[in-house]
Amino acid sequence: MRVEVMQQLLAERQQAGLLRALKVPQQVKGRLIRDQGRDYLNFSGNDYLGLSADxxxxxxxxxxxxxxxxxxxxxxxxxxxxxxxxxxxxxxxxxxxxxxxxxxxxxxxxxxxxxxxxxxxxxxxxxxxxxxxxxxxxxxxxxxxxxxxxxxxxxxxxxxxxxxxxxxxxxxxxxxxxxxxxxxxxxxxxxxxxxxxxxxxxxxxxxxxxxxxxxxxxxxxxxxxxxxxxxxxxxxxxxxxxxxxxxxxxxxxxxxxxxxxxxxxxxxxxxxxxxxxxxxxxxxxxEQWRRDALQSNISLCRELAAHYELALMPSQSAIQPLLIGDSHKAMLVSQQLAEQGIWLSAIRAPTVPLNQARLRITLSALHTQADLQLLFKTLKDLL
Ligand SMILES: Cc1ncc(COP(=O)(O)O)c(C=O)c1O
Structure with missing residues (x-):
């Protein structure tokens, strides 16, 4: 493929707020991500039962x-x-x-x-x-x-x-x-x-x-x-x-x-x-307690979203997406959350349909109630 074709795709994606780029944290462990010496609450992992660092x-x-x-x-x-x-x-x-x-x-x-x-x-x-x-x-x-x-x-x-x-x-x-x-x-x-x-x-x-x-x-x-x-x-x-x-x-x-x-x-x-x-x-x-802890985090997540009037997509699983729509806005909110110590990646097209960009909250048995309260309070303030 000619390099001009590649350059054009990159420029188009950049302009549409759809450019993908690697983020490379120092360490992902338990419910936390460490990046450049700072700890973030991780709401973007799939370690649902907390077994990865057991x-x-x-x-x-x-x-x-x-x-x-x-x-x-x-x-x-x-x-x-x-x-x-x-x-x-x-x-x-x-x-x-x-x-x-x-x-x-x-x-x-x-x-x-x-x-x-x-x-x-x-x-x-x-x-x-x-x-x-x-x-x-x-x-x-x-x-x-x-x-x-x-x-x-x-x-x-x-x-x-x-x-x-x-x-x-x-x-x-x-x-x-x-x-x-x-x-x-x-x-x-x-x-x-x-x-x-x-x-x-x-x-x-x-x-x-x-x-x-x-x-x-x-x-x-x-x-x-x-x-x-x-x-x-x-x-x-x-x-x-x-x-x-x-x-x-x-x-x-x-x-x-x-x-x-x-x-x-x-x-x-x-x-x-x-x-x-x-x-x-x-x-x-x-260890059934892991599934029980995850399940109570899922319930708490939905309760907090209802309390703060944030419309989560209809899901009963550990994946709780918050639809944002516009990909630029989803990226912005994701960045603002990071400034508040919360790691929550925006998912954009073509992974999801165009104009259905979302913050895909993923929960773990390791999250505490305080983690979830902080997430939703911060989301409410930002949105
Ligand atoms: C539904 C689904 N199927 C398959 C895969 C691929 O699995 P793996 O990451 O082990 O390649 C993933 C992971 O991204 C997934 O979410």
Whole structure:
């Protein structure tokens, strides 16, 4: 590409208030971000249960590195999948009551493998309009093509299922990353069953947070893991680590082991991380207080927003977006919050639709009541 084309895009984005740039804090730990010697309250992380800097998880990572080394040194089928990876897979199978788990270097890769691997060339992928970029990118590559149904709209999905009769695969999310809302999974899965369309579910933001032992959105809806043909989730949100996985039947996992290029041709997860993630899952399952603390922060967040007449988008999850609209204004408020010691990034197009820029508040079990009171009081003053 010619440099003038790049320069033009950068100038256009700058002018529209849409230029993306890295912010590099010194340290993100617990509920705080440290930047240039100053501490900020972090309302822009996905460490929903506070596991990322938990001493037991850190100790597991250290011990894992001492026992197995830092890197896996190979792709899974060559030499990369080792005892700690298998122990992690077994732990997830037990947790989610599934037969098999495949590990990936990221949730993005896991989603790509799931959609590209499990939609046949003559099947159309039906995707929620607000699906994550990792699913959209897979859909764009799918030879059978794709269609997007209106967000969480079952009538719109049914219309598409009708027109594709038995040649459709449905993909959606347990909790949507930018809006924080959820589909009616019970009715959605019934529709999929009625039209014999396999369901592929991304539960990146539901796993750990929802359901008994944090087993995720399906468990919270009273549904078995097998309701979806394959479930994708990642370690980078509630579990406080990095990487992703697919949880599914043995048959589907065997099939993907032949076909999924993101699995076959990529270095396996760090074995040290596999040890740490197993520890993190054990804490997630046994320490219900983390979900209780998060849930009471979600309730308090909504109460405070109502009290200060700040219209949060309709979400019951740890993601509580405050719609601002104009991207310049969203950036300005984000900067003003930073001046008051609050780290809350503005989310702008193209991540969200144009003129729907927002402050995407994400909550953690570690936030205190005082943190939330300060956030909403400051937002009220600024808005
Ligand atoms: C809904 C959703 N799916 C997939 C991903 C990708 O996961 P990862 O960050 O592990 O690549 C993300 C994370 O940004 C997400 O929010």
């Amino acid at each position: 001493p037991a998880v850190i100790a597991a990572l250290q011990q894992g590195a001492a026992d197995y080394g830092v890197g896996s040194t190979g792709s899974p089928l060559v030499s990369g999948q080792q005892a700690p990876h298998q122990a992690l897979c077994d732990e997830i199978c037990d947790w989610l009551n599934v037969e098999a788990v495949l590990l990936f270097s990221s949730g993005f890769a896991a989603n790509q493998a799931m959609l590209l691997g499990l939609a046949d060339t003559d099947e159309t992928l039906l995707l929620d309009k607000l699906s994550h970029a990792s699913m959209i990118d897979a859909a764009l590559q799918h030879p059978g093509g794709y269609q997007r149904f209106l967000h969480n709209d079952l009538a719109s999905l049914e219309k598409q299922l009708t027109s594709h009769s038995d040649k459709a695969v449905v993909a959606t999310e347990g909790v949507f990353s930018m809006d924080g809302d959820s589909p009616d999974l019970l009715r959605l899965s019934q529709l999929c069953q009625q039209y014999q369309a396999p369901l592929l579910l991304d539960d990146a933001h539901g796993l750990g947070v929802l359901g008994n032992e944090g087993a995720g959105s399906l468990a919270a809806a009273g549904l078995a893991s097998q309701t979806s043909q394959c479930l994708m989730a990642n370690f980078g949100k509630a579990l406080g680590g990095q990487g992703g996985f697919l949880a599914t039947s043995k048959l589907v996992a065997d099939y993907l082991t032949q076909k999924a290029r993101h699995f076959i041709y990529s270095t396996a997860l760090s074995p040290a991380l596999a040890v740490a993630m197993r520890q993190s899952i054990q804490l997630c399952r046994s």
